[in-house]
Amino acid sequence: xxxxxxxxxxxxxxxxxxxxxxxxxxxxxxxxxxxxxxxxxxxxxxxxxxxxxxxxxxxxxxxxxxxxxxxxxxxxxxxxxxxxxxxxxxxxxxxxxxxxxxxxxxxxxxxxxxxxxxxxx
Numbered sequence: 001x002x003x004x005x006x007x008x009x010x011x012x013x014x015x016x017x018x019x020x021x022x023x024x025x026x027x028x029x030x031x032x033x034x035x036x037x038x039x040x041x042x043x044x045x046x047x048x049x050x051x052x053x054x055x056x057x058x059x060x061x062x063x064x065x066x067x068x069x070x071x072x073x074x075x076x077x078x079x080x081x082x083x084x085x086x087x088x089x090x091x092x093x094x095x096x097x098x099x100x101x102x103x104x105x106x107x108x109x110x111x112x113x114x115x116x117x118x119x120x121x
Contacts, residue, residue: 005033005081009088009115016112018105031090031115038065048072055098062098086117 011029014021032039033052040048048070055062060080067075078098082089091099095109104110 004083005088006035008032008118010118011113012116013114014112015104016110017108018103021111029113030118031113040070046070060102065092088115088117089113090115 009031011031014029027042028044030041032041036051036053038048038050038052039046048067050068050070050072051066052063053066055064055078060082062078062080065072065075065077065079067073067077076096078093078096080091080099080102082102089102090113091102091104092111092113093099093109094111097109099110102112104112
């Protein structure tokens with residue numbers, strides 16, 4: 001995965017089924033990306049972890065999360081992402097299909113999150 005994505009990312013916005021998911025922001029969600037692994041923390045507690053592999057680099061760029069521990073253990077979650085400075089947008093395909101846009105709609109199996117870089121690797 002690109003070195004530019006590595007670090008700790010703090011969630012600043014989230015959307016599911018076309019609606020804001022403001023309740024998650026109170027949990028202080030952090031996405032930790034290393035060279036090949038990811039960890040998700042809620043209020044400082046490890047909630048999900050696994051590996052990821054980079055896919056297409058053409059816009060939209062893609063990667064696939066492979067859950068190892070936590071609620072996503074054994075699942076592959078394809079994602080599209082957009083990196084702009086210290087902002088990272090990720091649209092997760094929770095149904096196992098790669099999203100085609102950075103958006104969610106009612107009944108959509110996608111989850112859209114915007115993160116702000118908290119620390120570099």
